Amino acid sequence: MRLKEENAYKNEVEKENGGRVRLKEECRCKGEVEKENERVTSQRLYSTMVSGAYQQKLVVGYALTSKKVKSFLQPKLEGLARNKGILFVAIDLHRPLSDQGPFDIVLHKLTGKEWRLILEDYGQRHPEVTVLDPPDAIQHVYNRQSMLQDVADLNLSDCYGKVGVPRQLVIKNDPLSIPDAVTRAGLTLPLVAKPLVVDGSAKSHELSLAYDQLSLSMLEPPLVLQEFVNHGGVLFKVFIVGETIKVVRRFSLPDVSKRELLNNAGVFQFPRVSTAAASADDADLDPGIAELPPRPLLEKLARELRRRLGLHLFNIDMIREHGTRDRFYVIDINYFPGYGKMPGYEHIFTDFLLGLVQSKQKRCPANNS
Ligand SMILES: O=P(O)(O)O[C@H]1[C@H](O)[C@@H](OP(=O)(O)O)[C@H](OP(=O)(O)O)[C@@H](OP(=O)(O)O)[C@H]1O
Numbered sequence: 001m002r003l004k005e006e007n008a009y010k011n012e013v014e015k016e017n018g019g020r021v022r023l024k025e026e027c028r029c030k031g032e033v034e035k036e037n038e039r040v041t042s043q044r045l046y047s048t049m050v051s052g053a054y055q056q057k058l059v060v061g062y063a064l065t066s067k068k069v070k071s072f073l074q075p076k077l078e079g080l081a082r083n084k085g086i087l088f089v090a091i092d093l094h095r096p097l098s099d100q101g102p103f104d105i106v107l108h109k110l111t112g113k114e115w116r117l118i119l120e121d122y123g124q125r126h127p128e129v130t131v132l133d134p135p136d137a138i139q140h141v142y143n144r145q146s147m148l149q150d151v152a153d154l155n156l157s158d159c160y161g162k163v164g165v166p167r168q169l170v171i172k173n174d175p176l177s178i179p180d181a182v183t184r185a186g187l188t189l190p191l192v193a194k195p196l197v198v199d200g201s202a203k204s205h206e207l208s209l210a211y212d213q214l215s216l217s218m219l220e221p222p223l224v225l226q227e228f229v230n231h232g233g234v235l236f237k238v239f240i241v242g243e244t245i246k247v248v249r250r251f252s253l254p255d256v257s258k259r260e261l262l263n264n265a266g267v268f269q270f271p272r273v274s275t276a277a278a279s280a281d282d283a284d285l286d287p288g289i290a291e292l293p294p295r296p297l298l299e300k301l302a303r304e305l306r307r308r309l310g311l312h313l314f315n316i317d318m319i320r321e322h323g324t325r326d327r328f329y330v331i332d333i334n335y336f337p338g339y340g341k342m343p344g345y346e347h348i349f350t351d352f353l354l355g356l357v358q359s360k361q362k363r364c365p366a367n368n369s
């Protein structure tokens, strides 16, 4: 393509943006955000040249950690999004949110009260923008007690199986009180000790397995003590993106036998298991352990949790009690999990974003542009 035509395309793209990519001129610091957005604009220009009749449908502002940008915003996702008319724009945290955009959707996963307040204020001033997801709904799953409450309340049981949560106890302070509290609550050893609050830090994922009651006083509250459920060393990561569900298998902690429990004492910190590197999808597993939870059960669970939690983007860590076919436990819920490892996430995510805006336009036709 000749230079003159290229410039004409560039002008067209910038005009079409209607100031959407104004970040470029306005950025106070010529930092990462600016570079990132310049890259996105030039990629979009390229796609315009290649595909001809290109129509931008929506702008997604994102506020994510650099780790999440790397795992989620992969070139394949950005490329596919571009072809479908979706533009991802990095939000500059050093500038007022209302001065940026305009956005159709704000996608975010940042912790901290300040960010929460910014988003809440923005949501009130810009009801036309979809904030994915509402900060208070996310906050609810950043606490390991409240995250499982909705699963317990749901008490899901049908012909496909039963879904519950392991019995658990919250310890807010005084580690010396733990052994007695555990006896009073009637919890059975071994117990998994988990930091009460999940805040994205490595520390909030430092979990321990406690084999005896007395050693429990060595733990550091605030924490959740959860009964360990033998599940054959395999966990199901159930990814949810709006109405879509995808399940993968991951390796998990091995079963603890009665003999092991009798012969062991103490509290043992264990490393992060069940991460992306621990995929068990291609492993040669006992079919009774590997069989995925029944689809209708997952659909019901996901639908109910989406409604009760008020979230579109989350995952459920689920295990099957070893020796049973249909007894499941939810042990963890994560907001905006590692979608980069969800098969086909590029198509699923982009379709989801388009669907969101379409359904909003149907509900409020006045907003149609
Ligand atoms: O709490 P658990 O059950 O471990 O789930 C984690 C968190 O969702 C992580 O997200 P975050 O770091 O935002 O909390 C995510 O990392 P990324 O999305 O950043 O990669 C991990 O993805 P995998 O490493 O793919 O499993 C996922 O396994």
Ligand SMILES: Nc1ncnc2c1ncn2[C@@H]1O[C@H](COP(=O)(O)OP(=O)(O)O)[C@@H](O)[C@H]1O
Residues within 6 Å of the ligand: 166, 192, 194, 198, 204, 205, 206, 207, 226, 227, 228, 229, 230, 231, 235, 251, 252, 253, 273, 274, 317, 331, 332
């Ligand atoms: N109640 C439990 N019974 C058996 N294994 C568990 C239980 N809770 C956690 N685990 C194991 O510990 C891992 C991490 O626990 P999880 O609650 O998912 O914390 P995180 O948020 O750090 O992923 C799980 O992937 C699973 O292998």
Ligand SMILES: [Mg+2]
Residues within 6 Å of the ligand: 274, 317, 332
């Ligand atoms: Mg987990």
Ligand SMILES: [Mg+2]
Residues within 6 Å of the ligand: 198, 332, 333, 334
């Ligand atoms: Mg988690």
